[in-house]
Amino acid sequence: MLACYHERSLSCHVEIMSIEKFSLEKVLSVHRWTNTLFSFTLTRPAHFKFTAGQFARIGLKVGDELVVRAYSVVSSPFDETLEFFSIVVPDGAFTSNLQHLQVGDELYLEKIPYGFLTLTRYQLPLPHDLWLLATGTGLAPFISMLQDFDTWSKYKKINLVYSVRTASELAYATRIEEIAATFGEGHSGFKFVPIITRDPNAALHDRLPVLIENGELEKAVGLQFNTESSHVMLCGNPQMVEDTKEALKARGLIMNRRGEGNIAVENYW
Ligand SMILES: Cc1cc2nc3c(=O)[nH]c(=O)nc-3n(C[C@H](O)[C@H](O)[C@H](O)COP(=O)(O)OP(=O)(O)OC[C@H]3O[C@@H](n4cnc5c(N)ncnc54)[C@H](O)[C@@H]3O)c2cc1C
Numbered sequence: 660m661l662a663c664y665h666e667r668s669l670s671c672h673v674e675i676m677s678i679e680k681f682s683l684e685k686v687l688s689v690h691r692w693t694n695t696l697f698s699f700t701l702t703r704p705a706h707f708k709f710t711a712g713q714f715a716r717i718g719l720k721v722g723d724e725l726v727v728r729a730y731s732v733v734s735s736p737f738d739e740t741l742e743f744f745s746i747v748v749p750d751g752a753f754t755s756n757l758q759h760l761q762v763g764d765e766l767y768l769e770k771i772p773y774g775f776l777t778l779t780r781y782q783l784p785l786p787h788d789l790w791l792l793a794t795g796t797g798l799a800p801f802i803s804m805l806q807d808f809d810t811w812s813k814y815k816k817i818n819l820v821y822s823v824r825t826a827s828e829l830a831y832a833t834r835i836e837e838i839a840a841t842f843g844e845g846h847s848g849f850k851f852v853p854i855i856t857r858d859p860n861a862a863l864h865d866r867l868p869v870l871i872e873n874g875e876l877e878k879a880v881g882l883q884f885n886t887e888s889s890h891v892m893l894c895g896n897p898q899m900v901e902d903t904k905e906a907l908k909a910r911g912l913i914m915n916r917r918g919e920g921n922i923a924v925e926n927y928w
Contacts, residue, residue: 678725681718681767682706687740689760692830695747696796698733699760700740701768709772710779711736711803711810712892714925717743718767719756725767728753731799731894731925732772735806741768744799744830776800776892776925778810782918787888788816788848792867792903795823797895797927798831802838811843814890818880822854822867822899829853850880868902871910886911889921897926 684701691697709715709732718727733742747758760766778786789810791801798821804810805819823829835851843849854870855861863870863879870876877883884891884907891907893900904914904922912921 712777712800713772713774716769786813789814790891794895816848868906871906893924
């Protein structure tokens, strides 16, 4: 039984009674990118099947309580382990504890995955150009999608746009190149576009909605948003998601509902 259930953030404190919904998984690796960003991998139980773009609910014991938070899966659905990419919120109930994670520790993993930020949700328009727009750890579901050959065969153009505050927060930049070389081998339509908002010398440093309004993003990519061909996914900071959504709507793009439409979103808080 859930002690509380915050529907919007899918975050909650769970009583020990609901523990059977979870399996206990071992931490296999921890990689610290900066003081506030790290990635970790867990053992993957055979029952945990997911589609690229979905999220898991991970639990951590704090005292006698299980604190649970939503985490997009970074790894591909075909991987043997589960990778996650995490922020550290200094006074956050979950991450202030999770930041001390070490290899060999154990975390609770809810047995079923959740979420609809998947490419299967798009029916019309037919796949042609895919725009994956992320802030910070909102990159996670897109790394999963890019490690699926299906994504590369479906789309002629793929633009991964990753907005961070400082260059040091550009985690996964090298991995992205490796993934493009491995999974997108022979695919000429991939663009990785970093945005560094606190670096005025960065090629792109404005907020995503501004870069859409002033046409700089399309110029950098060499492609325009198109109601007849664009699938656009937004993930991360809710303010970015809201403002970017409005900027895209002003360009005629529409929210994807029941398979039809251009824009799909996921808010992290
Ligand atoms: C569907 C979904 C998927 C998510 N996937 C991820 C993920 O892959 N990686 C991840 O780090 N978080 C993810 N989150 C957020 C995550 O569930 C927690 O909010 C986060 O781990 C912080 O937990 P906390 O208890 O420490 O702080 P909380 O009390 O949950 O959050 C406190 C505050 O921290 C800020 N915050 C929370 N999450 C983030 C974040 N990711 N980046 C920047 N600021 C944040 C917000 O201002 C929030 O109000 C996801 C959330 C949702 C709803």
